[in-house]
Amino acid sequence: xxxxxxxxxxxxxxxxxxxxxxxxxxxxxxxxxxxxxxxxxxxxxxxxxxxxxxxxxxxxxxxxxxxxxxxxxxxxxxxxxxxxxxxxxxxxxxxxxxxxxxxxxxxxxxxxxxxxxxxxxxxxxxxxxxxxxxxxxxxxxxxxxxxxxxxxxxxxxxxxxxxxxxxxxxxxxxxxxxxxxxxxxxxxxxxxxxxxxxxxxxxxxxxxxxxxxxxxxxxxxxxxxxxxxxxxxxxxxxxxxxxxxxxxxxxxxxxxxxxxxxxxxxxxxxxxxxxxxxxxxxxxxxxxxxxxxxxxxxxxxxxxxxxxxxxxxxxxxxxxxxxxxxxxxxxxxxxxxxxxxxxxxxxxxxxxxxxxxxxxxxxxxxxxxxxxxxxxxxxxxxxx
Numbered sequence: 001x002x003x004x005x006x007x008x009x010x011x012x013x014x015x016x017x018x019x020x021x022x023x024x025x026x027x028x029x030x031x032x033x034x035x036x037x038x039x040x041x042x043x044x045x046x047x048x049x050x051x052x053x054x055x056x057x058x059x060x061x062x063x064x065x066x067x068x069x070x071x072x073x074x075x076x077x078x079x080x081x082x083x084x085x086x087x088x089x090x091x092x093x094x095x096x097x098x099x100x101x102x103x104x105x106x107x108x109x110x111x112x113x114x115x116x117x118x119x120x121x122x123x124x125x126x127x128x129x130x131x132x133x134x135x136x137x138x139x140x141x142x143x144x145x146x147x148x149x150x151x152x153x154x155x156x157x158x159x160x161x162x163x164x165x166x167x168x169x170x171x172x173x174x175x176x177x178x179x180x181x182x183x184x185x186x187x188x189x190x191x192x193x194x195x196x197x198x199x200x201x202x203x204x205x206x207x208x209x210x211x212x213x214x215x216x217x218x219x220x221x222x223x224x225x226x227x228x229x230x231x232x233x234x235x236x237x238x239x240x241x242x243x244x245x246x247x248x249x250x251x252x253x254x255x256x257x258x259x260x261x262x263x264x265x266x267x268x269x270x271x272x273x274x275x276x277x278x279x280x281x282x283x284x285x286x287x288x289x290x291x292x293x294x295x296x297x298x299x300x301x302x303x304x305x306x307x308x309x310x311x312x313x314x315x316x317x318x319x320x321x322x323x324x325x326x327x328x329x330x331x332x333x334x335x336x337x338x339x340x341x342x343x344x345x346x347x348x349x350x351x352x353x354x355x356x357x358x359x360x361x362x363x364x365x366x367x368x369x370x371x372x373x374x375x376x377x378x379x380x381x382x383x384x
Contacts, residue, residue: 033280033315033356034230036239036270037134037158038263040287041116042246045301046308047293047339048256049085050099050321054078057328063295064253075099079321084260087268091312095319098311098381100348102323104289104341106372110303112247115288120158122346122369133349133368134240135161140359140367156240210245211262212255219243219262220269227273230281241266246287250298267312279314282356282382286310286345292337293328306339309348315356317383344375351378 051069052058054077059066072080073089079101081089091097107118107126114126122133135158138146146163211219222241229236243263248255263285271278290307306326311318324342326332334340346369354364354377361377369375 034237034239034274034277034282034313035353035356036226036230036241036281036283038241038243038266038283038285039116039119039156039158040246040263040285041112041242041244042248042287043112043115043289043291043303044246044259044287044307045248045252045256045291045304046101046103046287046306047290048248048252048301049082049260049310050075050101050308051080051082052078052101052325052328053080055325055328061293061295061328064299065295065301068253068257075321078323078325082257082260084257085264087264087271088310088312091267091271092319096312096314096316098316098318099321100309100311100323100343101321102306102326102339102341103309103343103345103348104306105345107289108305110289110305112288112303117157119286119288119345120156122372124371128371131161132156132158134158134238135163136367137238137353137357138163140357140364156242159240210259211243211266212245212258213262216258216262216265220265223266223269224273227270231274231277248291248300249296249302250300252295252300271312281313282315282352283312284309284349284352285312286349290339293333293339294337304338305334306341309345311352311381315382317381322378343378344372346372347375347378348381350375352381355379355382 045065047058047062048065051062051066051072053066053069053074068083069080072083073085073092074080075092079099081092081099088097092099105115105118106124107115109115111126117126118124120132120134121127121129122136123129139162213219226239226241230239243266245255245259248259267283270281270283274281286309287307289303289305291301291304293304294301296302322343326340326342328339330336332340346365350365350368351361353359353368354361357364361379362373365375365377366373
């Protein structure tokens, strides 16, 4: 783990292998480098992924959720990795995984959709920016080869923008199922209470597709597919994988373990599928915000603030947890309930992407996160 002060000072297309696999989007760029953005929709619990076992308040606040870390991989004196992430632990030991803790986007409220919009657009407030930072990344690469395609019913916000992106939408459900949903919505149209409840359910439907499907096999298949799209010389260079199921309000212990097993399998499948190209690959895993430090009455956690982000790949200067750890004492918590964010996710992403693609950091920050351009991109995230 970086010391608090030293850290601050260094500042071809095919059918999806599974009907329930998360959606993928990819882009082509004139570079040997590969970059994958895995978004965790639903607000992943950073303390449940990387436990602060060295913090004296951790075990008491987390209760049952702290128990799994007894068998997890100890990363350093402060942090341990959830035991479901076996392949990721191996990458960490090889110096190919880096974890950032107590990190957050500029968003400070607790709406999934607003938070995801901020994460994907690179703005400082929801719906302030109309295109995505991943689409803007394409403008930093040669225009004649920066082509993108989304394998999804709609193009994810992070890939929307002035760079043209095509879409490919395999059907996850029969047409009749979607038709039935529409008919029910019409049926409830005249009932104010039922219509509001149905609309809320449909709004959160996108969050229900998770990595635990089929014991993680769907997630691994998605990782393998992404690797096949990235591997050819004339194939993609940038990919985006959407994942859901991270909204663990109840029964978190078992649900999060299953999610992390799926994520771990996806990362392992990417590494295996890319083979030697893994050496020039970076995988970013990030979520819209974290979850509460304390456990609620149903064995879950509620919407929070600070969380964790992850980098994987042969291009990553890993084997480290980077954190300006704020502590978990009552006085240290954000709004007396959440992990306090002490690291800017924008600066973390900007530093990772600029170093990976050889773009001047200030230029990358200005293009990807214009409202946060004054923030200094975090360095030393990539092997040199």
